[in-house]
Amino acid sequence: MVYMVFEQRKDMKLRKNILIVDNNCELEQLVREPILKQFKDSGVSPVLIRAKDGAEAAIKSENQxxxxxxxxxxxxRLMDGGFVYGLHTYKNTQDAELLVVSTKDPSELPDSLQHCKFFKKPVSPAELINAMVAVLNAEHHGDVKPQAAAATAAAATKYAVDVRxxxxxxxxxxNVLAQFGVTDVKMDKAGPKSPHDPLMGEVSSVVDIQSQAFQGYLSVSFDKGSYLEVVSVMLMEEQTELNADNQDAVGEINNIIFGNAKAEISNFGVKMTVPRVILGANxxxxxxxxxxxMLIPFSTAKGKFYINVVALPVAKAA
Structure with a gap:
């Protein structure tokens, strides 16, 4: 057991990586010295790594x-991207203890931040540091976090979502919808969704994707209102109903979307299939x-569309 190893080898330390998402260094400066001092003569070696925004946090969590x-x-760039909404599904943060400092009330935070250790600004330095020390000490002595235990009991597999x-x-x-004149797109609160539930939309396109960090698929699904809004611009004629003449346009729309995304995604070593069209609700x-x-909903002036991300399980190495 890990604890027994530390009893036998005092020179060996258990490295604990702490990601601090903090654009002005205040949090890092607040906790760095006290945390390192607290564990100086212990069996734990805290390693503090800072990210200046949500995008950089996503990149760092891809590699460590x-x-x-x-x-x-x-x-x-924290609430407008994928990082914060899937912290407990990403391979490198799914078992991490989450501490949140905010001027907002807990009820205003996304669902993915609801079950965390919360600190209202202005935060008490002693309270925050004590919470961090308690977490690191618990992990050092082999306590199992509730979310990790639940995940282990649920399945013997792990999965990863590539936020990039x-x-x-x-x-x-x-960007593609803006090209078609749909400029009032708003991203609503993303959250977990059972991958076995039906797609939320009436016209959808699905692509399989695979990389070293991700295996699964993405879908883009439009409800009737948002789809007719886009296809009316494409066909240069007002469309009021879904029919055989305009349903084929979903393939073209999503080919353009995934074609544009592929230019960036290919830089990450990701393989993507040709989009396949699925027509009909449910x-x-x-x-x-x-x-x-994970479901990411969007709203337009005339309807809604959804990006659905499904990560397939990856078996543990023997």
Missing amino acids: KFDMVLIDTEVP VINAVIKATT QSVPCAQGSAG
Whole structure:
């Protein structure tokens, strides 16, 4: 056991990586010295790594596993991207203890930040540091965090979501819709969704994607209102109903979206299939047990559309 190893080898330390998402260095400066001092003569070696915004946090979490994530919710590009919405599904942060510092009330935060250790600004330095020390000490002595225990009991598989792919698809979707004159797109609160539930939309397109960090699929689904809004511009004629003449346009729309996204995604070593079209409401995409899903809803002036991300389970190495 890990604890027994530390009893036998005092010179060996257990490295604990802490990601601090903090654009002005205040949090890092607040906790760095006290945390390092607290564990100077212990069996734990805290390693503090800072990200200046949500995008940089996503990149850093692609390349390194973190045991704790400390977030200031005021940092740029945090709430408008995929990072904050899937912290407990990404491979390198899914077991991390989450601490959040915010001027907002807990009820105003996304669902993914609801079950965290919350600190209202202005934060008490002693309270924050004590919470971090308690987490690191608990992990050192082998306590199992509730979310990790639940995940282990649920399945013997793990999965990972490549947030860069999600962000690339979001960017491509909004850019393409803007080209068609749909400029009032608003991203609503994303959250987990069962991958076995039907797609939310009446016309959808699905692509399979695979990389070293991700195996699964993405879909873009339009409801009737948002789809007719886009296709009316494409066909240069007002469309009021879904019919055989305008349903084929979904393939063209999503080919453009995923084509634009592919230019960026290919830089990440991601393989993507040709989009396949699914017509009709309440359609499902079969996936294995143990898969994980995330739904990112958007609204336009005339309807809604959805980006659905499903990560397939990756078996543990023997």
